[in-house]
Amino acid sequence: MRYSILSLLGNALRSHRRWPAAWRNPQPKEAYDVVIVGGGGHGLATAYYLAAEHGIKRVAVLEKGWIGGGNTGRNTTIIRSNYLQDQSAHLYEHSLRLYENLSSTLNFNIMLSQRGVLNLAHNEHDLRELSRRVHAIRLNGIDSQILTPDQIKAMVPIINTSPDVRYPVLGASLQRRGGVARHDAVAWGFARAADALGVDIIQNCEVTGIRRGDEGVEGVETTRGYIQANKVGVVVAGHASVLAQMAGFRLPVESHALQALVSEPIKPIHDTVVMSNAVHVYVSQSDKGELVIGAGIDGYNSYAQRGSFRVIEEQMGALLELFPIFSRLKMLRHWAGIVDICPDASPIISKTPVRHLYFNCGWGTGGFKATPGSGHVFAHTIARDEPHPLNAAFNLDRFTGGALVDEHGAAAVAH
Ligand code: FAD
Numbered sequence: 001m002r003y004s005i006l007s008l009l010g011n012a013l014r015s016h017r018r019w020p021a022a023w024r025n026p027q028p029k030e031a032y033d034v035v036i037v038g039g040g041g042h043g044l045a046t047a048y049y050l051a052a053e054h055g056i057k058r059v060a061v062l063e064k065g066w067i068g069g070g071n072t073g074r075n076t077t078i079i080r081s082n083y084l085q086d087q088s089a090h091l092y093e094h095s096l097r098l099y100e101n102l103s104s105t106l107n108f109n110i111m112l113s114q115r116g117v118l119n120l121a122h123n124e125h126d127l128r129e130l131s132r133r134v135h136a137i138r139l140n141g142i143d144s145q146i147l148t149p150d151q152i153k154a155m156v157p158i159i160n161t162s163p164d165v166r167y168p169v170l171g172a173s174l175q176r177r178g179g180v181a182r183h184d185a186v187a188w189g190f191a192r193a194a195d196a197l198g199v200d201i202i203q204n205c206e207v208t209g210i211r212r213g214d215e216g217v218e219g220v221e222t223t224r225g226y227i228q229a230n231k232v233g234v235v236v237a238g239h240a241s242v243l244a245q246m247a248g249f250r251l252p253v254e255s256h257a258l259q260a261l262v263s264e265p266i267k268p269i270h271d272t273v274v275m276s277n278a279v280h281v282y283v284s285q286s287d288k289g290e291l292v293i294g295a296g297i298d299g300y301n302s303y304a305q306r307g308s309f310r311v312i313e314e315q316m317g318a319l320l321e322l323f324p325i326f327s328r329l330k331m332l333r334h335w336a337g338i339v340d341i342c343p344d345a346s347p348i349i350s351k352t353p354v355r356h357l358y359f360n361c362g363w364g365t366g367g368f369k370a371t372p373g374s375g376h377v378f379a380h381t382i383a384r385d386e387p388h389p390l391n392a393a394f395n396l397d398r399f400t401g402g403a404l405v406d407e408h409g410a411a412a413v414a415h
């Protein structure tokens, strides 16, 4: 639906009372062609592309809470495609390109801001590793460059480039096309567009069981009754192992809390994204003025959406080493999401041992940037019952066959 300035003004003056809902609130039907479990960005994008590109309209997205309430609404919104391995570079670049047109594709402003993402080097080894990475990334046709400390200072005047600190800044890699986008808007944009194509988005509907017969998957048990489905796609991030157990197999995935926090809002001061693996912190500034700050996962397995204070203390120390100017800022709030990490830090987008049951998981700490690309190739995998060329390498068999796609380095500070 398009809004004119007059209708926006009219709605504002009427206290939003007649503001139309952006998507329907349907009752679950008895049966669907495809049921998607998980109403995060990836699940909603999958449903959208199933309807938009494969003409499959009898699709439901089942979400146990509210759409975007999982990691989609909890992440720090960094988007980039600077991955080392060819297979990952192609997949993440596919996603970045979809992001570059997503506001127009969905007619919904996702507030994409390609403000550049810097990864800092603090010793000679870091520098060599970054330059090897930059060469590999450029061989895949993706923009990436090395900056000297003077170039970093010109781009980020508030960063401390003194040679006397514990971890001096010796250089950085920069992906200029990297940046941030509004996470909620990505979920809402896909939800509204999928709904307009007939997809049923059903919130407060938890999947509690997966029914399978001799021919494969038959449907799902939910808190709102049994729903029959010809095909089921599971996209539940940190809860992927729980759903796999319902279907009778195991996944090589560990669930951890990953936390982040924001400061009080301040005037615009930091117009790029800076990440440091060595001191272990990353920071950007949101459109509201808050500094968005994160670090690594909490080391233990957990399903609790909260993290420990040790991580916060270390990340604050790291922040102040890089940006002493932030020393008097107050921190407003912190939160965590449950991330699903594979042994090679790459995702699984795959058929499973159960016919017509598909899993999309293992994005760990870095799947927001992949949201449109992941949905696009997962929809293809489900619709055609075979992988898209871009996700063929990300199958479940690689953990028994050994063809791992090691991206621990690209996952960077968050690991
Ligand atoms: P989710 O958004 O978590 O959606 C899964 C949904 O499944 C949830 O809404 C959940 O309620 C639902 N669900 C679970 N079980 C069931 C069930 N039984 N029945 C029905 N529904 C169910 N990535 C980046 O690229 N850049 C970043 O800067 C970044 N920062 C991050 C910072 C933090 C603090 C966190 C936690 C993550 C970050 N990530 C980042 C990772 C990113 O958030 C995720 O990889 C991505 O959002 C996963 O999207 P999703 O749709 O798969 O999962």
Ligand code: PYC
Residues within 6 Å of the ligand: 076, 078, 079, 080, 282, 294, 365, 366, 367, 411, 414
């Ligand atoms: O994948 O860029 C990323 C990221 C940054 C913080 C968490 N994930």
